[in-house]
Amino acid sequence: MKTRITELFGIKYPIFLSGMSWISVPEMVAAVSNAGGLGILATGALDKDKTRAYIRQVKKLTDKPFGVNTSLLLPGARESAGILLEEQVPVINFALGKGDWLVREAHKYGGKVIATVVNAHHAKRAQDYGCDGVIATGNEAAAHGEAVTTFVLIPSLADALEIPVIAAGGIGDGRGLAAALALGADAVAMGTRFMTTKESPLHANFKRLSMDKDVTNTLYSTRFDGIYCRVMETESAHKAMKKGLDLPAAFFNGRDIAKMLNMPFFKLMIGAMLSGWKTARQLAYFANAGKAFQLATENGDTVRGILPVGQVMGLLHDEPTVAELMARIVAEAEAVQKRMTAVLS
Secondary structure, eight states: OOOHHHHHHTOSSSEEEOOOTTTSOHHHHHHHHHTTSBOEEOOTTOOHHHHHHHHHHHHHHOSSOOEEEEETTSTTHHHHHHHHHHTTOSEEEEESSOOHHHHHHHHHTTOEEEEEESSHHHHHHHHHTTOSEEEEEOTTSSBSOOSSOHHHHHHHHHHHOSSOEEEESSOOSHHHHHHHHHHTOSEEEESHHHHTSTTOOSOHHHHHHHHHSOTTOEEEESTTTSSOEEEEOOHHHHHHHHHOOOHHHHHHHHHHHHHHTTOOHHHHHHHHHHTOHHHHHHHHHHHHHHHHHHHHHHHOOTTTOOOBOOGGGGGOOOOOOHHHHHHHHHHHHHHHHHHHHHHHO
16 A cells, blocks of 8 residues: 555555554554554653653564654643654654644654644644644544544545645544545544554453444543543443533542652642643543543553543454454455445446
């Protein structure tokens, strides 16, 4: 397969691993890159030292291109993102902020930068300050898709932009890959499908639930982490959606977040308060959601844990290795191409 993305990033297949906290760890990233795609390391739950160590671990596990993501809204994000530049990460993926400075500095060493976007306004702004591509997240996706579905978002951005578009949301097999390419995308990013693979560190409890549930078993609300977010439908997710922001819990969860990021809790609290109520409220949501997401992912806690998943969860029926999954997706996409050639001839 050859697209603008495979040529630009030097990869065999136009398939990305989405950067998911506690899941897109070095072993997962390397598995996807070694299978011909582009693994993206998640750093949202890492401090600066762990970010550097994980990047170096990926480099030991693969000699293929890989990416690292950063969420610019999180505390300490700018400092952690600086580690990506120091380590000269081949592909940087940023979200929830303006990454013009990342583009400028990464391009100095030949790195590429892609922005995660949900609408044309943000996509055009990313293009204007030099991003090499955008990951366009449709409504079907796990976590932070917004109102427009992938089937409409991708062609609208393909028409509006000159840089490549990577489609995210609703893609879990070769049919999805072929459809995204037909809509104008140059690659796809998958999270939910890769979560249920042999190499994935997702707890077995939620791997099993992912294969048991169907396409209707997700919840979509701003009441999980403060912005529109799609998660697996469970009793704990229903309770969280009904309750909304729990400020007392955010205080205690914020202490855990500060410890995880190796940041003094007092500094984190002062920074949140000085940022204004809107941002402080958002960070409080993130503290609670981050704890719930971690409990699901690492502990398999079905009582308190909440797992971000996309609607494509309903298409999952097995737990292959990453290499098996990649080979299957490519073969399915090629079969779709042959069938459509016959249909349209």
